[in-house]
Amino acid sequence: MAGGSVTLIGSWASPFVLRVKWALELKGVEYQYVQVDLHNKSDLLLQYNPVYKKVPVLVHDGKHLAESLVILEYIDETWKQNPLLPHDPYERARARFWSRFIDEKCMPAIIGTFSKLGEEQQKAAQELRENLKILEGGLEGKRYFGGETIGFADIAIGWLRYWVGIVEEIVGINLIDTESMAKLNAWFDDFQELPIIKESMPPRDKLLEKNKAFHKFLISSST
Secondary structure, rough: OOOEEEEEEEOOOHHHHHHHHHHHHHOOOOEEEOOOOOOOOOOOHHHHHOOOOOOOOEEEEOOEEEEHHHHHHHHHHHHHOOOOOOOOOHHOOOOHHHHHHHHHHHHHHHHHHHHHHHHHHHHHHHHHHHHHHHHHHHOOOOOOOOOOOOOHHHHHHHHHHHHHHHHHHHHOOOOOOOOHHHHHHHHHHHHHOOOOHHOOOOOHHHHHHHHHHHHHHHHHHHH
């Protein structure tokens, strides 16, 4: 088991920070968590992530990494217990594919639904529904994207319904349909009930309040 000091620099409301927390906790890695204010970025954050200036940042024995999916791979390769990526090369590639699919296809549609109005908002919402239906196909009858136990892709995707539910409530648009996406919803239910996952989720009322204020700011800025 790899040793050394581990620090996670993050923000409580970031799903990308949550990915890293889950990975560390599933691996049983002890770490120090440093909360930062993204509206008033600390010297520590700017020191360790001068390129993107955002969270999460992992610092392991003075070596620092940014970008959540990069950090997940580093964690999996550094601490070998409870592997996140499958051993089979094809399954490893699929896990990476679905993880990137969330960030590159679903995330922009979530942001569009949250920040746009009218026709642009409806277009983003429909795009998200279509992409979530594609994502559901990645389960292929398996309990988790990683097979019988949660793995890399599950950690990358697992935050999604919690945050999308917040968006749905704020903008008044249904995005994850329980009937047409029954398999995906069952996976979300199963994943979110795991103790390590459930205990790490931010308080929903606090997250809703924060995002309502942010949504109001975005809409007022665009009109």
